[in-house]
Amino acid sequence: MTTSPTRPIILASSSPRRQYLMKEAGFTFTVEKPDVEEDFPQELPADQVARYLAAKKAEYFRPRMGREIIITADTVVILGDRILNKPQDRAEAIAMLRDLSGRTHRVMTGVCMLSQEREETFDDITDVTFVKLSPQEIDFYVDTYKPYDKAGAYGAQDWIGLVAISTIAGSYFNVMGLPIHKVYQHLATW
């Protein structure tokens, strides 16, 4: 039922979760990896960071674009007005999970679609509530799952998502890395 656009799609992402979601939604695409430093201006409001970084990843491909549609994305975790990106090391991962424990945070994924003629950027928000986690549970998770490639130091699809997420308001797949329902809607207009 998925009608892929007539132009080839490049999913420019190294995230296996994004590749999985695009495939399961029925799209045909090739994968390339953006090689971009994921930094952003400090003065940028937290709710614009995901879209900014998605657009930055897409810009990387602009000089080499043919007739494809490039799709890039970026997922950030926002706690209060702090952005939690990927943890640099074990200590930072543990600190992030201690902060997330027993509280509600916001997950934003920004998506950028780029062709030679058109650029579209959008995002999606999911509010996620964690139960309280013990220091032992946090240590176990970090040491076993090594969530260094994940924003906020956790994967909703991992053990911690199963035992710690009490409520989700919004798209679960957005938390995993791609608001696939919005990608589907937007691609129908390309």
Ligand SMILES: Cc1cn([C@H]2C[C@H](O)[C@@H](COP(=O)(O)OP(=O)(O)OP(=O)(O)O)O2)c(=O)[nH]c1=O
């Ligand atoms: C919060 C959360 C994040 N994540 C992942 C999604 C993203 O892959 C990652 C955030 O990093 P991103 O920079 O968004 O993506 P990436 O570096 O993995 O891939 P690329 O830039 O090549 O597209 O965290 C989960 O898998 N589960 C979760 O619950």
